[in-house]
Amino acid sequence: xxxxxxxxxxxxxxxxxxxxxxxxxxxxxxxxxxxxxxxxxxxxxxxxxxxxxxxxxxxxxxxxxxxxxxxxxxxxxxxxxxxxxxxxxxxxxxxxxxxxxxxxxxxxxxxxxxxxxxxxxxxxxxxxxxxxxxxxxxxxxxxxxxxxxxxxxxxxxxxxxxxxxxxxxxxxxxxxxxxxxxxxx
Amino acid sequence: xxxxxxxxxxxxxxxxxxxxxxxxxxxxxxxxxxxxxxxxxxxxxxxxxxxxxxxxxxxxxxxxxxxxxxxxxxxxxxxxxxxxxxxxxxxxxxxxxxxxxxxxxxxxxxxxxxxxxxxxxxxxxxxxxxxxxxxxxxxxxxxxxxxxxxxxxxxxxxxxxxxxxxxxxxxxxxxxxxxxxxxxx
Numbered sequence: 031x032x033x034x035x036x037x038x039x040x041x042x043x044x045x046x047x048x049x050x051x052x053x054x055x056x057x058x059x060x061x062x063x064x065x066x067x068x069x070x071x072x073x074x075x076x077x078x079x080x081x082x083x084x085x086x087x088x089x090x091x092x093x094x095x096x097x098x099x100x101x102x103x104x105x106x107x108x109x110x111x112x113x114x115x116x117x118x119x120x121x122x123x124x125x126x127x128x129x130x131x132x133x134x135x136x137x138x139x140x141x142x143x144x145x146x147x148x149x150x151x152x153x154x155x156x157x158x159x160x161x162x163x164x165x166x167x168x169x170x171x172x173x174x175x176x177x178x179x180x181x182x183x184x185x186x187x188x189x190x191x192x193x194x195x196x197x198x199x200x201x202x203x204x205x206x207x208x209x210x211x212x213x214x215x
Numbered sequence: 216x217x218x219x220x221x222x223x224x225x226x227x228x229x230x231x232x233x234x235x236x237x238x239x240x241x242x243x244x245x246x247x248x249x250x251x252x253x254x255x256x257x258x259x260x261x262x263x264x265x266x267x268x269x270x271x272x273x274x275x276x277x278x279x280x281x282x283x284x285x286x287x288x289x290x291x292x293x294x295x296x297x298x299x300x301x302x303x304x305x306x307x308x309x310x311x312x313x314x315x316x317x318x319x320x321x322x323x324x325x326x327x328x329x330x331x332x333x334x335x336x337x338x339x340x341x342x343x344x345x346x347x348x349x350x351x352x353x354x355x356x357x358x359x360x361x362x363x364x365x366x367x368x369x370x371x372x373x374x375x376x377x378x379x380x381x382x383x384x385x386x387x388x389x390x391x392x393x394x395x396x397x398x399x400x
Contacts, residue, residue: 032331032353033363034318037257040352040365041332042283042372043228043385044253067252068229070262070342072222077255098227104390112393133219146217147226156341157255167225168217178218179378180225187227189374189385193365195393200228200374201386205289208297208380 058138062111083115097143247296268300282328
């Protein structure tokens with residue numbers, strides 16, 4: 031038997047994207063966004079409400095980064111989703127987050143988060159959704175496997191549970207993709 | 216030290232959305248999509264290439280469902296992402312998937328997947344991205360907790376690892392959202 035829950039904005043998994051941009055004085059700010067994902071090839075989308083300081087910053091600076099929140103920084107990730115940069119000018123310091131400028135775009139990389147998607151603003155689309163062109167992905171060496179690639183077990187990315195307002199870690203591997211249907215035969 | 220990987224369509228987590236719709240004869244089909252997420256309040260987006268049978272079906276039937284792929288059905292979820300309904304008319308049967316019609320929209324619910332987002336097609340937007348209005352979310356009673364809500368530990372949703380072409384399970388809770396920054400003080 032199935033139970034109906036009505037119309038909700040809930041899927042699994044939902045990301046915990048930490049979206050960061052510079053303001054007009056080059057001061058970094060960031061926020062937590064769960065509504066987003068890959069939009070098209072090498073493009074990312076994030077739904078950002080109009081009133082956010084980060085929204086304004088992206089419109090002006092034409093660039094942003096998306097950090098993948100990780101289990102080591104759940105508290106920091108949650109803090110930047112709850113406290114507004116419009117009200118707390120020292121939001122980054124209060125969140126204990128530090129930044130360096132991306133080599134590729136005019137946006138801050140948050141040092142504490144181990145994986146960052148560096149984006150040029152393509153546009154806010156017809157629905158006001160922020161669309162970025164992914165220019166580079168960078169990751170701290172501490173989360174790379176022996177193959178030199180990002181290792182999800184080391185990355186410890188988190189996901190938002192919209193039903194319980196909680197954060198979950200990504201867990202173990204359960205299968206291979208692109209197995210060409212062979213396993214079904 | 217950070218390593219640069221260039222422009223890639225990779226984030227963590229990426230969903231494993233099983234997108235299903237009826238064709239012009241009421242025959243269900245489905246496909247696996249990793250590019251998508253919540254778009255706006257009660258709206259979901261999925262990037263579906265033009266050539267997919269499911270894309271054509273959604274354009275005609277004006278509705279679709281998104282099933283959340285789970286660890287019990289990794290093989291089925293992967294199969295429907297590899298094999299095209301344009302080439303395999305019995306794709307659903309081959310995938311061992313059965314359906315019932317949604318009570319709310321003109322689209323099939325796949326019985327085997329425990330959580331389903333039932334959508335009316337809002338539009339294919341200016342970039343050709345499929346946008347659905349979430350009309351209902353339903354879940355099998357077997358994945359509900361004692362509170363009557365979806366329990367992620369029972370749901371066992373999976374996520375796509377684009378770096379290793381693998382599927383990972385969602386893991387344990389690591390924190391609470393909306394803690395109002397209190398934990399930082």
